[in-house]
Amino acid sequence: MIIRNLAIVLICTLVVPAGWARNQSIELTDDRGATLRLSAAAHQPAAISTFGADVSLALGVVPVAVTDYGLQGVPEYLAHQLEGVPTLGPRHQPNLEILSKLSPDLVIAIRRYTEKDGAHIESIAPLLALNLISLEDSLRAVELTGRALGAHEKAIELNAEFLDRIKELAAASKGSPVETVALLTSGSETPFIYYDHFLATALLKNLGFNNVGGALENPEKGIPLGYRISLEALLELNPDVILMLPTSRQRAFTMNPVWPYLAAVRNDRVFEVPHYWKEGAGPIARRRILDDIERLLLPDPTSSSDN
Known part of the structure; x- marks a missing residue:
């Protein structure tokens, strides 16, 4: 665990x-x-x-x-x-x-x-x-x-x-359907997807999400953080949620004809997250990442019925 x-x-x-x-x-x-x-x-x-x-x-x-x-x-x-x-x-x-x-x-x-x-x-x-x-x-x-x-x-x-x-957020989301997620970056025609050991994706996994980027064979080495993935390969994984780090260039991969067929795109579950998701090790940044996950992806406890 x-x-x-x-x-x-x-x-x-x-x-x-x-x-x-x-x-x-x-x-x-x-x-x-x-x-x-x-x-x-x-x-x-x-x-x-x-x-x-x-x-x-x-x-x-x-x-x-x-x-x-x-x-x-x-x-x-x-x-x-x-x-x-x-x-x-x-x-x-x-x-x-x-x-x-x-x-x-x-x-x-x-x-x-x-x-x-x-x-x-x-x-x-x-x-x-x-x-x-x-x-x-x-x-x-x-x-x-x-x-x-x-x-x-x-x-x-x-x-x-x-x-x-x-622990509190994980307990609150316990019992919710497991969703698949991909954290992407890059402004080129092929996005970069992060492995499980990267801090932001590790937080998502701790909160019950399944990162489709998968695991690095030797995560203790740290590098690489992830890998380039074709849109066709991403479509095979077909994550429920796509999170995208900011870039100074237009994301060319979103112009790919495959892009609209992704489940996350069809269901309007593509979110741009702030830059601190990329460098989230600091106490302020990592707390903000949890805030974003709670706001964007976790069930709202106040929406449950008391009946």
Whole structure:
């Protein structure tokens, strides 16, 4: 049972490192297996990831710098809390000169986007490089960042509240017909569909949906997140619901003659979801994903008859 396994992960995070209560130095191991040693809790983190900005704000710390989405700017759902915060450019090519001038005391980053610049970043500040793909990654990353920012108890609380919310929603939807769902992205002629281990699809599975994208053979590897699928193959799977991540281009695959024959299209059950579904590991983003699932896909408990 996925939820039970996640509860075990959370319990494991409750073990506070020796010396924490005595305000000694903080030692962490990130998802590279690298050890970070901080002389004190960080209070000027920089974010080379949406997660870094999200988790910092959730823990009561405004980052000194964040990455953005180019012309789209910083993530919309965090924008009002990041007014005046300098941007570093895109996460895959952050401006390290600006980062250096801002003198952060911690850099919270997506591991796969910072591997090539890791040594340079570490010459500026300690680097907390995180996988940020699966639900388990999210729980671990929030706990690690909480320790780094001196907010360990708050991080544990955020994880516990999140797991409780999943359980509550799963219980509320229990007994409902199992629906199939596909999470798609891309503006090309062939959509990209996500595997089960990706955080957003993992949440859907925990809430009783069947992701037609299927499972990665070795999900512990994390990559790839999914795969390209033809419209003909998608029609064979024929999901009840299609969720589409935003794109700056017109979705060419929706012009395919096969598209109107999909059950989700015929039944008007195609929904565009916000960008935080793609980078949902942060406490604020993952809570919003659950809000969207509840609003769009779960049965309304108030609509049931009392008769």
